Amino acid sequence: MIMLNRTILSLIAVLMLAAALNGQSAFIRGADLSYVQEMEDCGALFKDTAGNPADPFELFAQAGCDMVRLRLWHTPAWYDTLNSGQRYSDFTDVLEAAQRSKGAGMGVLLDYHLSDFWADPGRQWVPGAWLPVVHDLPALSDSVYQHIYTTLMAMHEAGALPEMVQVGNETNRGILLTQEENDAGWVLDWPRNAALFQAGLQAVSDVESETGQDIRKAIHIAGPTNVGWLMEGFAANDVTGFEVIGLSYYWQWHQPTTIAQTGSIISSLVADYPGKEVMIFETGYPWTMDWADGASNILTDTHPDYAPASPDAQRRWLEDLSDAVAANGGSGVFYWEPAWVSTACSTPWGQGSHKENATFFDFDSRVLEGGGMDWFGGEATTPTIDAAPQIQVVLQQRGQALWVELPAELPALLRCDVYDIGGRGVRSFPLQGGGQEFRLSGLPAGTYVAVVQSAGQVFASKLFEQAGE
Incomplete structure (x- = not known):
């Protein structure tokens, strides 16, 4: 009887989640948990605030996390010579993480990097498997389509179809470039880019049609100040069929842009692109300036209003950012890698984690009291914002x-x-x-x-x- 009640409650939770995610009025608080299973295999034992061991996906779900973001690399063969040789963020790993996320009652945002390695504003390397067709646009577009379509259909068959999909990661430049083209400097061939994005978005739409399930489609841009001209480029080149504009916003990399200015940019996007949702897909903030391993930490700056670094400052950063996003018509905020804790494993750049000082856990992998995990349980307020004066510039x-x-x-x-x-x-x-x-x-x-x-x-x-x- 107890098991039956749990099953019923779980089903109710999933139905409520689906209703919330299909309605654009619900504000989403999410977390990128792509590193979780790798950290578990590397020996991390996640604990609640009392020090009791707990399943990390359950910890986030119980805290109130709505959606889990998961990155998918095409063929991350570089893992073969790292640590135990086990690959992560490939399809097998992502499918398992998606199933665990949904089993805990959370939705899934699938992040297609369209690369074998990290894709970001400075690096958009084509997967090695597609190098032979990298300069054959029809063939490359078909490769994008088939990759997205087949992986999504496989996830559907496994009961783990994501509620949201982003085509590309931090696509501030041309995507699917050779390393030589990428490293030669910034390049953006809009007709080529538009065809590749449309192929990916069409694949998601076709999966929607075949499965009868709604999937919100998104593009992702790094830095609030870049979104205006990039969105103009997407619109001018007829990139259509997406519902969500996702942004990365970190004080570390996007200062001096403030939370308030980011809110102003979101307000303009909502006004300029009716029907599009705007979300923060990535943010992060340190709770300490200390470190627990030999890997250099990537978040080492604090905003004066959220200094010194502390669990309280981390939570307030997220609360204030969420309030600004909601007040300006935005739809959600995701925190990037709040469970990338320190372990004995290595990355390509060092032993340990490059973000253990900005997770939601202390150096013993215990949930921080008063830190970012408490942000999930709040509600975004919508304070009154005085109309800003308009001036000619x-x-x-x-x-x-x-x-x-x-x-x-x-x-x-x-x-x-x-x-x-x-x-x-x-x-x-x-x-x-x-x-x-x-x-x-x-x-x-x-x-x-x-x-x-x-x-x-x-x-x-x-x-x-x-x-x-």
Whole structure:
């Protein structure tokens, strides 16, 4: 009778989850748990706040996590010579993690990296299996379609079809490039990119039609300041069929962009692209500046309002970010790798974890009291945001300089911030009324985004090419 009651309760939970995820009004709090099974195999024993061993997927579900994000690599053969030689984030590993997530009552966001290795703003390597057709667009597009279609249908047959799918990961440049093309510098061939994205999105749509199950389709962009011009490119090149715009936003890499400015950008996206949901697909914040192993930690900066690093600061970062996303019409926030704890295993860059100081666990793999895990249980508030003044901004590139023209009387303190293609701030200029020119001396050749903004609103942005001096 007890087992029957548990089964009924589990079924009710799954039905309630499906109803919530199919309705765009529900705010999603999610976590990328791609590393969990690897950490378990490496000896990690996850514990609750009392120190009792617990299944990590159950820990997150009980805390209130709505959805688990899982990355999928095509053929991560580089794992063969690492640690025990076991591969992770391949289809076998992802299917098991998806089944465990759903078994705990959570939904799944499947993240197709479309690579054998990490895909990000600086690296979009084509899978080795597709190298022979990398310059044959119809054949490469078919490879993308078949990869996504066959893996999703296999997950459906196993009872683990994801509720959401993102085609590509942090796609701020051309995707599916040879290493030589990728490493030669930033490149974005929109007609080629558009065909590849459409092939992937069509595969998801066809799976929807065949299974009769709804799957929200997403694209993913790194850095809030990059989303405007990239979305213009997707729209201009007729990339259609997706419902969600996903963003990465880390203080570490996207400063000086603030939570408030990110909210302003989300508000603009919601207004400019009716019917599209906007979510934060990746964020992270440290709870300590200490380390537990020899692997260099990747999150080492704190925002002044959330300093010093602590479990409380980590939770407040997530609460404030969620409030800003919700208040500006966004639909969810995902935390990247909150369970990448320290173990004796190695990555390609070092022994241990590169993020143990920004997980939701202490160095003994016990859930932090008052840390990020408590964020799942809250509700995003929607504070009243005063209407920001509208001002006319002229933002132009003039040779090796930026020209900014503003009204004589400014409504707020403004500045012009320059970001690289990954969303990292590289220059910042205070602004005053009238016209002013800013030299870009010392800025390496490349593609950048100039943004005119106040502490809480973005007024103008411009993509520009900087030639070498």
